[in-house]
Amino acid sequence: MSLSDFLFKRRKNKKGNKAPEEEIFQKDNISKEYFKSLNKNKKSLQELFKDTFDFSCDDIKLGESKACVCYLGTMLNINSLTDKVLNVPRETSETKNPKNIEEIRDRYFPTIAFEYAETFHKVVWHILNGFAVIMVDGQGKALSLEIGNIEKRAITEPSTQTIIRGPKEAFTEDINTNISLIRKRIKNPYLTFESSYIGGDTKTTIAIGYISTITNEDILNEVRERIEKIELGAVLDSGNIEEMIVDKSFTPFPLVFNTERPDSICSHLLEGKVILIVDGSPFVLAVPSIFTDFFQSSEDYYQPFLMPSFIRIIRYMSFMIALVLPSLYVALSTFHQELMPTQLLVSVQAQREGVPFPAVIEIFMMELTFEIMREAGVRMPRAVGQTVSIVGALVIGQAAVEAGLVSNVLVIIVAFTAIASFVSPIYSFSIATRLLRFVLILCAAVFGLYGVLLFLIVMVIHLVSLRSFGVPYLASVAPFKLSDQDDVFLRLPAWANQRRPSYLFPKAPNKEKRKQRPSPPPVKGGEK
Amino acid sequence: MKQQKLMEKLSLWQLAVLLFTFEIGSVAVVGVGNDSRQDAWIAVAISTLLGAGIVSFYIMLLKRAPGKNLFELMTISFGKWLGKGIGLLYVFYFFYIAERVLRDFCELITTVIFENTPIEIISITMMGVIAYMIYLGLEVFGRTGEIFIPYVFTFTILIGFATFFSGEMDFKNLLPVMAEGIGPIIQHIFPRLLTFPYGELITFMVIIPYVTQFKKVGKVSVITVLVSGMIIIYGTVIEIATLGTEQLGRTVFPLLSAARDISLLEFIERVDLVVVFIVMFGIITKVSVFFFAGLKGLEHITNIPYRYMVLPMATIISYGTILISDNFAEHVEEGIRFIPQYMHVPFQLILPALFAPLLFWRTKNQKKGSGHHESK
């Protein structure tokens, strides 16, 4: 049993979460009762798993008593099973007969992590989770042994949220690995993980993590409540539950932060947020999350503070560019020719000569083409991926212009917009801009700049009305909090950045206790 | 911390933001004190001081019964039926002024940007945005203000700098100071400048009770009024210095005309849009404040939550915006002749002055058992 598992389980037991198997299996008409008779149990198990090829139920003898080992051969390491379980009883079979299941465990499997299964439900649950369940004839409960996990993916570099300087580890699909990645960084007994199981059909483990000395209780309770309310058939990724726990789902903006970077998740934990880890998903969620979270990369904190501050401003700018640039083009070229400088206007007009479409259609066409290319580029097998960029660059970039279908300026605008939209460190946020961009183009086509402004105002009103777990989405800007500004648009140096964001109402508002601005040692013979 | 659906609270900063944008909103479209020619800024300065006085008077009234808005105060002082009757008059007044303010903006857009677009479209779309915001509540309104205030503020300041560096400003235009004495200035201050934009702050008597730190409201409002007064003076000086008194007399939208002269680096020119943006947000704030105040009045009178009335009333206002006057000249003339004397003065000054003594008397009498009485 690894350290992480140990802590994980300890917490779980301490919290006394209701055992999941009961509720899960109740509706599936599986009887709960565990019989003393081995044969009865064995029979019902075999009934349950009758068509499954990887289910085995091997008879063994433990001393005098008949027993059998049941397991899913694909869910555990067969070699370890043979070494630890199947081999052991034979060697020690001559000695005195153990009376009850505890003694059996003591005698034969003293070194293996275990659990007892008092009910039939639990037996099934343990088998599903990769335990080897030993049922002994005449005993009231079964012994479940954790043999050791099956293969899982190694920890690799993050593939979607890369940085230049900073830790290069990423979460994997395995929840225990993920928790250990976090524990490795935060060695704090108050770091707590609570687990529960979601998904009527999948029974996925999910863990709520928080630091109990920092995180606000109300937020935590809100998260617990919402998680409890979820009734989903299947949870295959954290994205599935994201949609179920947001405050408002009719919005293009992500209200839950997701990342595959353990360091980023740790910094969220330390700010006082609650994280959600879903087994099977390398993307860990952090709530409550606000608008500005999506403009912050964990690398911001690993570089000297001036550069990240500058880059953050660039990110906000490129967000705006990605949002409005195409619509500005439409508005200026079809409504407000007078707002462009004469030379610019003349050259834009010169390039549009002979283009057969209105500006809106032109830009819609190009944006759509780009979206299609982008989607194709993501889905395409890596080997063919190259072709997309070549075809894209040639067809869209050059041929369309040469054929007189679109103007040069427009290609520049679409390309620049596309690049700007990639600047947000979190992918799910750039999707929002993609969607809104099309609406904005439409607004610009109907009402020109007035439409663009109107839509932006509506967008801001919408943003302002959003909440993430009760926290205003634009927190620290609206409602404005001066003390939180040290880490919003600029990142102040670490010594000046000692408070946790106040919109999370952390129990411990300060990160460090005293001011510790570094200064060079006093010069000898100095005046002061 | 827990999520509350209908929490209607404003912070002091949000109040200040709303007050500020409210003040400079209309002023940015039509300008103030143009009649006083080069002395307009003096007129504005004096009226700002008076405006601060008016605001403190309003807040003094509010402090007599904390948590009560204008309409509730009137019910307290005039009794239930008369109070509601006068409240209804206020509702009409607020909606009418909202229509007028919106009309200002519609005229600006249809004159400058959209010559062929029907004016109805502008008023409907604007009112749609406003209704959406007000439907989401006062809190959202306050926060929206917070988002836009930096832009409104910096753009206003930048317009001044840009015109200055474009070499379009001539401070000689501000001379001679008070050539014809203080008389004409006083005439322009009362009633026009005092009631618009300062007297209109009576609408905030509906909003201020929702501020969380009610005790500090007085100080904050007065400071905000003074600051916005300074910005208005700044804007007026830009207008006079850039356009000169002759042109200022001819132009319909002074700040816009001034900004049209901006030309920096041969590239930053034709920045009308920036002005339209400032104006647009100012107008949205202003109409929203009037609209919200009117809705709150209706809520008080009918006991129906105001959210139910947002859409119908917004429809009425967007239509009324077009009905109130046939043409621009009529609209402007009403604004100069009729409105200040027959609407602003009674509603902003006379009525509050009337019910002030009543209010003092009532709240004094019921000092002990007031909590019980007022909660009804």
Next chain:
Amino acid sequence: MKKRTLILMCILSLTLTGCWDSTELNDVSIVTGIAIDPGKEKRYRLTVGYVNASMLSPQQPTEGAPVSIMSLEGNSLPEISARMNIGVSRKLVFSHTRALYINEEVAINDGVGSFLDSLERNPQFRNDFNILITKGDPAEKFPTINDPVEKVPSLKVQKQVKSLLEGWGGDPRVRLTDFIDAIVSHGRSPVASSVTIKGDPEKGKNVESNMMTKAPARIMLGGIAVFKKDKLSGYLSMEDTRNYLWTQKLESTMVTIPCANHGKEQKEKLFFDLAITNNKSTIKAFYKGDQPHLKVDIYSEARLTSMQCKEDLSKKETYLDLEKKSSKYVKDMIVATIKKVQNEFGLDIFGFGEALYRQDYKKAKEVEDKWNEEFARADVDVNVHVAIRRSGIRGKSFLSELPASEEE
């Protein structure tokens, strides 16, 4: 659910019926120059020069004409410009007008006021085009004169005016609103630049003229045109224009000053040049009893750019001496210009009346109706101080090292 459909319908109806004001760039022609001539049958003959954008495309420079023109007659500008599509395929956009050429005949006989109103009223027209009075050839020729460097004629003229203003000061920097303000004002008369065509305008029309090193026709800037209210009353020379600007707002200029006002050096025609780099002028008007006085204070900073005189520039006294000479020279020039305006036109183009209005409001109100007569009879007093700061990268001139002439 019903509410949502309703809202959706509203939005849809808005979007479907929108775009009243949208025009594609392919459907407009950008007008850069407007010329107004007296009409034969109607009141005006309006000529617009609009850009032929595809000829200016950086990718395929073609041989076609960069601008086309179209003329029509009518009684008012909006009417004519609305009718322009009789001969022009696209909608005309006036927001990028760079130059307004007014035939002097129109300005003399008709006055310019009647059409300036329509320009000021129309939000399409910005306050950034030059008002130019055309001398000699009819105004409609001006938007057609090609220039090899700046392909669009009106843009060329505007740039030309700007460069001249910055380098030497020959344009009063008058825009539409300034011009109208001056018409309305009691204390200032309007001025505008004037232009002429040097060469053969018929040849200049031809695109092939761009092939020639020496252009067959060129638009030349003249001095300023002086207006009485909205009617043209005469012209000032280029030199006078510069002097006029010196009293207003001069960015920089160049003056050539004789080394001595009399005596031997005068005969030798020796000069020194000053580049005026920084200039500050204040004008005042006041009454002494009944006699109006006009006062101009000018302070200029200068850089010496050539020196034919004998004096030793490494000495401070030389600087002082040159400063004195140049101050006097400049003063005489400016006084002469003001006197000339007083005598020839009797129109206060300098804005002394406005100065009086600022300084002595009551008196100004008294005389505002007859200010131009008052201006004409006023005493003129000009104070000039030229401060020479430096003399380029050489001190003493090598000329002073040359052997003195034989008479010494």
